[in-house]
Amino acid sequence: MRPGGPFRMADPSIERIAVSTYVVPLPEPEADGTLTWDKVAMVVVQPEAGGTCGLGFTYGTPACQAFIEDKLEHVIIGGDPMDVPGIWAAMVRAIRGEGRPGVSSMAIAAVDTALWDLKARLLGIPLCRLLGMARAEVPVYGSGGFCSLTEEQLSDQLSRWVHEQGIPRVKMKIGANWGTEPERDLERVAVARKAIGDAAELFVDANGGYTRKQAVRQARSLRDQGVTWFEEPVSSDDLEGLREIRDLIDIDIAAGEYGYDLVYFERMCAAGAVDCLQIDGSRCAGITEFLRVAAVAAAHGLDVSSHTAQSLHAHPGCAVPNLRHAEYFADHELADRLLFDGVLEPRGGVLRPDLSSPGNGLQLKASDAEKYRRE
Numbered sequence: 001m002r003p004g005g006p007f008r009m010a011d012p013s014i015e016r017i018a019v020s021t022y023v024v025p026l027p028e029p030e031a032d033g034t035l036t037w038d039k040v041a042m043v044v045v046q047p048e049a050g051g052t053c054g055l056g057f058t059y060g061t062p063a064c065q066a067f068i069e070d071k072l073e074h075v076i077i078g079g080d081p082m083d084v085p086g087i088w089a090a091m092v093r094a095i096r097g098e099g100r101p102g103v104s105s106m107a108i109a110a111v112d113t114a115l116w117d118l119k120a121r122l123l124g125i126p127l128c129r130l131l132g133m134a135r136a137e138v139p140v141y142g143s144g145g146f147c148s149l150t151e152e153q154l155s156d157q158l159s160r161w162v163h164e165q166g167i168p169r170v171k172m173k174i175g176a177n178w179g180t181e182p183e184r185d186l187e188r189v190a191v192a193r194k195a196i197g198d199a200a201e202l203f204v205d206a207n208g209g210y211t212r213k214q215a216v217r218q219a220r221s222l223r224d225q226g227v228t229w230f231e232e233p234v235s236s237d238d239l240e241g242l243r244e245i246r247d248l249i250d251i252d253i254a255a256g257e258y259g260y261d262l263v264y265f266e267r268m269c270a271a272g273a274v275d276c277l278q279i280d281g282s283r284c285a286g287i288t289e290f291l292r293v294a295a296v297a298a299a300h301g302l303d304v305s306s307h308t309a310q311s312l313h314a315h316p317g318c319a320v321p322n323l324r325h326a327e328y329f330a331d332h333e334l335a336d337r338l339l340f341d342g343v344l345e346p347r348g349g350v351l352r353p354d355l356s357s358p359g360n361g362l363q364l365k366a367s368d369a370e371k372y373r374r375e
Helices: 063-076 084-094 103-123 127-131 151-164 182-196 212-224 239-248 262-270 287-299 310-317 330-339 366-372
Strands: 016-031 036-049 056-058 138-143 169-173 201-205 227-231 252-255 276-279 303-306 323-329
Touching: 016 063, 016 103, 016 330, 016 366, 036 063, 036 103, 036 330, 056 103, 063 084, 063 103, 084 103, 084 287, 103 127, 103 287, 127 310, 138 151, 138 201, 138 310, 151 169, 151 182, 169 182, 182 201, 182 212, 212 227, 212 239, 239 252, 239 262, 262 276, 262 287, 276 287, 287 303, 287 310, 303 310, 310 323, 310 330, 323 330, 330 366
Parallel strands: 138 169, 138 323, 169 201, 201 227, 227 252, 252 276, 276 303, 303 323
Antiparallel strands: 016 036, 036 056
């Protein structure tokens, strides 16, 4: 319970909202099969009501900040912090002219995650308690293994997660240079398997770099290395291709990280395109839509897995009965620790929310984060 007793209906509405952008440079450029990047950008939202401040964010372009200030702020100010779904619906209506995909949904995500956190803090309870706990902890897999890493770097990163941190499943990138180096991909998978041992699960992600038949050929060799998860063997927009590949191989097919609205996810499920549906709450308009998407997947008999953004997904992940696991992404591990206090550490292959802290348990390191702030 927060100081002063339980939340009262007469308590104030949302009075103000602060939006800021932080850009964390990476030690060196990184690449998957189809993209190269050198920084992590984060747009942080802090709404305030009754002297209590919430915290939410998206790993999105700095353009999200301008979008929030221009298109969403007027919808949020004066809103009831207990009525998060109502504010969410008002934001979705407000961006009709701009459309749901891309910046619009990522901006809404930053606000929505902040509002859920604010509500939990006002009530003095952890966010997972507010959402309703189906589980006390969220299984994770270590995710990195970029195509840009040397074999030594690849081994060191995956081995650290498995042998030092006790994470029993890890993921690496394949499909290098748009699938033009298939033999090198398989050689690196063999290196990874040797590094983690036979007991750990090994996942791969091609980021849509292969053609359909190429993906099927690769899958036959990947199975021999004990790979159990094949993410985006072809573009996630190619639902027919994903279904075709899924029907031809034993390895589970995963996709969905680029979904921004409920209709996208329903189409992917209805097409029989995946064995496990990926959801990214920092892209699909926040926790409100994250939970709705998980329900759609459940109606199709599918598990879900959260995509990156582990600090956002730990609490809502506990509220999802059909959650298989959460991605513990290397770049966000770095950025989160630089910008926030209260970041959860994976222990025994799981993230366990701190039930003694209200909200999502995160606090912005104001002074430390300042050097990464962008106007």
